[in-house]
Structure formats: C-alpha cells, structure tokens
Amino acid sequence: MRRVSRIAIAGAATAALAVTVSACGSSSTSSSSEGSKSKGIGLAYDIGGKGDQSFNDAAYAGFKQAQDEFKVGGRDVEPSDNETDADKVQRLEQLAKSGYNPIIGVGFVYAPAVKTVAAKYPKITFGIIDDNSVQAKNVADMVFHEEQSSYLAGVAAAKATKKNHVGFIGGVDIPLIHKFQAGFVQGAKSVNPKIKIESQYLTQTPQEGGFSSPDKGESAANGQIEAGADVIYAAAGLSGQGVMKSAAAHKVWAIGVDSDQYKQGALAKYKDSILTSALKNVGGAVYDLSKSVIKDKKPLSGEVRGDLKSGAVGIAQSNPAFKNNADIQAAIKKAEEGIKNGTIVVKTS
Incomplete structure (x- = not known):
C-alpha cells in the first residue's frame, strides 16, 4: 500500500x-x-x-x-x-x-x-x-517542495539587497534544481517585481562536478558579484562552499541550502556572510x-x-542579522502564511 x-x-x-x-x-x-x-x-x-x-x-x-x-x-x-x-x-x-x-x-x-x-x-x-x-x-x-523554501530565500534576498540585484547559482542544469531557481525568482519578485536577478548553472551534468566543485562555485559567484549582485543563493551542494567564500571576500550576502549553513563548523570563517539557508529536512x-x-x-x-506546512522545508533563523531584522521577518511570515494557506502557489519551473 x-x-x-x-x-x-x-x-x-x-x-x-x-x-x-x-x-x-x-x-x-x-x-x-x-x-x-x-x-x-x-x-x-x-x-x-x-x-x-x-x-x-x-x-x-x-x-x-x-x-x-x-x-x-x-x-x-x-x-x-x-x-x-x-x-x-x-x-x-x-x-x-x-x-x-x-x-x-x-x-x-x-x-x-x-x-x-x-x-x-x-x-x-x-x-x-x-x-x-x-x-x-x-x-x-x-x-x-524545495520551491517553497526557495521562495522564502528569494523574499529574504530581495529584502536584504542594497542594490536591488541578487543572484542564483545552481549546481547542475536539471529539473530538480530548476525548482530552487523558480521558487527563488518568484519570491524575490514578490517583494520587488523590477529586481535584477543573475542566474547561472555550473554544469549540464552531475558528472561534470556541478555539485562537487567549490572552485566552480567561487568563480560563478565572483562573476555575479562583479555584475552587481549583493545577495547570492546557491543550490549547488559542495560547490556552494565556493559561493560562501566569494561572498565573504566581497562582503556581500550568501544564502545557503539544505542544511543551516550558518551553523556548520567547516563554514565558520564565512558565517558572517551567510544571511540564512533554505532548509530541506x-x-x-x-x-x-x-x-x-x-x-x-x-x-x-x-x-x-x-513541504512547508509539515515543517520539512523552511528557512533558517540562526544569523542574528536575519532573525532580528523586523522588515525581513515580517515579509517571511507573510510569505509562509500565504504558502501554507494556499494563497501563494509557488512555481516549480
């Protein structure tokens, strides 16, 4: 059964x-x-x-x-x-x-x-x-429902950016990671329809290292930051560590994925640049x-x-800069309520 x-x-x-x-x-x-x-x-x-x-x-x-x-x-x-x-x-x-x-x-x-x-x-x-x-x-x-937590990440990014310019980096160009991108873009545009969003996939196939190459993540983040993005969401597995490194070096925000990356010991030297993480349990x-x-x-x-209603996806609250920002928190709460009650339907592509 x-x-x-x-x-x-x-x-x-x-x-x-x-x-x-x-x-x-x-x-x-x-x-x-x-x-x-x-x-x-x-x-x-x-x-x-x-x-x-x-x-x-x-x-x-x-x-x-x-x-x-x-x-x-x-x-x-x-x-x-x-x-x-x-x-x-x-x-x-x-x-x-x-x-x-x-x-x-x-x-x-x-x-x-x-x-x-x-x-x-x-x-x-x-x-x-x-x-x-x-x-x-x-x-x-x-x-x-990765797109739901990614929507919250998009809301957070749009509220945190000072340039109205954010970025998304996906590990591999596949339908699963398209869900992360779709939710992030929709969430960011719900806050500011005119926000500029950089989007990039590191590889076309997993075998090319899109989920396992921090150097590829760092290079992509460097490019997006040079283009003007000051908040970057990475859905790229191990490659995301390179995005965190780049964000810390350029003093901009990164948004992590799956785990609460602000709390990960191996990422401690980058934690002050990790705004939040889109969680997947x-x-x-x-x-x-x-x-x-x-x-x-x-x-x-x-x-x-x-899904979000069951608590299996969500948004991390570990960074005080995120948790104590009333404007961000109000926007996140509104988005969570909308997703849970069905008034916000998050796209998957």
Missing part, C-alpha cells in the same frame, strides 16, 4: 566510526551493543560525499540520530570519482548482502540503482531521496524511514513528500 507521510524534524548526533574501504568508494561502519536481525541502516551518499556541509551531511545527521536512538549499527558509503550506475548497483547490493535494512540512496542519481536492487531484495526496504520515479512496494520515494527523511523499519515495523513506501 502506498502512503504519504509527514517528514519529521531530525537532529544530529555523534559517535565513533571505524573506516573501511570497498570496491565502490569508502565507507564508515559503526556497531551496536544490542543485536538485531538487521545489521542496521545502510546509507549511500550522493556526489560530493560526506563533508559537503549541505545535502549529504543532512542525510548523515538523520542516519546518526536513528542509530543512536534505536541502538542499531549502520554503514555509510562514499561515492567514487566518475562512477557509473553499475557502480551504484554494486554498492547497494553490497549493503543488501551484508544485511542492512533500510538502505537509502542519497540523491536522484541513485534512482536506477535503487529500482534494480530493490527488485532483487523484496524483503528489504529501500529509500531514494529527491526522486519519485522508482515506485516499488519496498521503496520509499522521499521528495520535497533530508535528515528527517532518513530518520523517519529508519524508524518505520526498525522501531515501528511498518516500513514507509510510495511517495513521501515534505
């Missing part, structure tokens, strides 16, 4: 990890003191891997919280350079053969591999984040699927979609 579930908020936890290496990328394995039929949770990272301070790290936070709360083991596996779908299939099969359940592919690039491996292991629950095309009885297709999706399998014994399946 296919179900739609709210994605709950999940926090991060820490634990010691022992590192191993497989034929398809590196992995970390942690064990539990309590036995279980399942070895625990299997997590396969997207391009950029753990340490991106964004999408993959959000997934890791949910992975660790579920491990700690449910006292189970787990294995999280890194991608390798220039890998193929066959490499992803091998990675997921290794997790399945090793006894992990659930097994989660972090990112739309895992959709073909999840579809293939889930069919071979019908008693294991699989999850795919950012894709709803697999549609199998033992698969949860976990997706989000990837960690909550990982946690909820793990809970449904390990604790509830009622695995989620079908499309599991998170």
Whole structure:
C-alpha cells in the first residue's frame, strides 16, 4: 500500500566510526551493543560525499540520530570519482548482502540503482531521496517542495539587497534544481517585481562536478558579484562552499541550502556572510524511514513528500542579522502564511 507521510524534524548526533574501504568508494561502519536481525541502516551518499556541509551531511545527521536512538549499527558509503550506475548497483547490493535494512540512496542519481536492487531484495526496504520515479512496494520515494523554501530565500534576498540585484547559482542544469531557481525568482519578485536577478548553472551534468566543485562555485559567484549582485543563493551542494567564500571576500550576502549553513563548523570563517539557508529536512527523511523499519515495523513506501506546512522545508533563523531584522521577518511570515494557506502557489519551473 502506498502512503504519504509527514517528514519529521531530525537532529544530529555523534559517535565513533571505524573506516573501511570497498570496491565502490569508502565507507564508515559503526556497531551496536544490542543485536538485531538487521545489521542496521545502510546509507549511500550522493556526489560530493560526506563533508559537503549541505545535502549529504543532512542525510548523515538523520542516519546518526536513528542509530543512536534505536541502538542499531549502520554503514555509510562514499561515492567514487566518475562512477557509473553499475557502480551504484554494486554498492547497494553490497549493503543488501551484508544485511542492512533500510538502505537509502542519497540523491536522484541513485534512482536506477535503487529500482534494480530493490527488485532483487523484496524483503528489504529501500529509500531514494529527491526522486519519485522508482515506485516499488519496498521503496520509499522521499521528495520535497524545495520551491517553497526557495521562495522564502528569494523574499529574504530581495529584502536584504542594497542594490536591488541578487543572484542564483545552481549546481547542475536539471529539473530538480530548476525548482530552487523558480521558487527563488518568484519570491524575490514578490517583494520587488523590477529586481535584477543573475542566474547561472555550473554544469549540464552531475558528472561534470556541478555539485562537487567549490572552485566552480567561487568563480560563478565572483562573476555575479562583479555584475552587481549583493545577495547570492546557491543550490549547488559542495560547490556552494565556493559561493560562501566569494561572498565573504566581497562582503556581500550568501544564502545557503539544505542544511543551516550558518551553523556548520567547516563554514565558520564565512558565517558572517551567510544571511540564512533554505532548509530541506533530508535528515528527517532518513530518520523517519529508519524508524518505520526498525522501531515501528511498518516500513514507509510510495511517495513521501515534505513541504512547508509539515515543517520539512523552511528557512533558517540562526544569523542574528536575519532573525532580528523586523522588515525581513515580517515579509517571511507573510510569505509562509500565504504558502501554507494556499494563497501563494509557488512555481516549480
């Protein structure tokens, strides 16, 4: 039976990890003191891997919280350079053969591999984040209304700019990232219809490094700042770190994505330039699927979609310059209410 579930908020936890290496990328394995039929949770990272301070790290936070709360083991596996779908299939099969359940592919690039491996292991629950095309009885297709949080980012940018000139940098020119751009542009223009918006995609395909190249992000941000933008929203995974670096160097605002990037330790030297972040609760999706399998014994399946009303997407409030700005906060509140009650319908393209 296919179900739609709210994605709950999940926090991060820490634990010691022992590192191993497989034929398809590196992995970390942690064990539990309590036995279980399942070895625990299997997590396969997207391009950029753990340490991106964004999408993959959000997934890791949910992975660790579920491990700690449910006292189970787990294995999280890194991608390798220039890998193929066959490499992803091998990675997921290794997790399945090793006894992990659930097994989660972090990112739309895992959709073909999840579809293939889930069919071979019908008693294991699989999850795919950012894709709803697999549609199998033992698969949860976990997706989000990214355009809604991006709309809020656009409102924030339009309120924060001093030049009526902002920018959007997408990692890869694909429909998923078009949603981020569409929401951002609509949100910014809701504040100022005449605002100037720079838009750029770093690459045409993920394999070209659009989500994993901080140097590409920095170069793009430099160009947009030179053109006059003083607030830049980056939906580019690890590449977004280069945008943060450029924003800090030029003393303009950056807006982060997926995780609350103002609070990320690796980005601390740029935090004063991170106005806010458009949040997507990837960690909550990982946690909820793990809970449904390990604790509830009622695995989620079908499309599991998170939106602003459920708290699965939103806008970060960590930077005091953002939180204490009455004008920005009033505009954000108005936008949130409109999206939740349906008077604002955010475009996806």
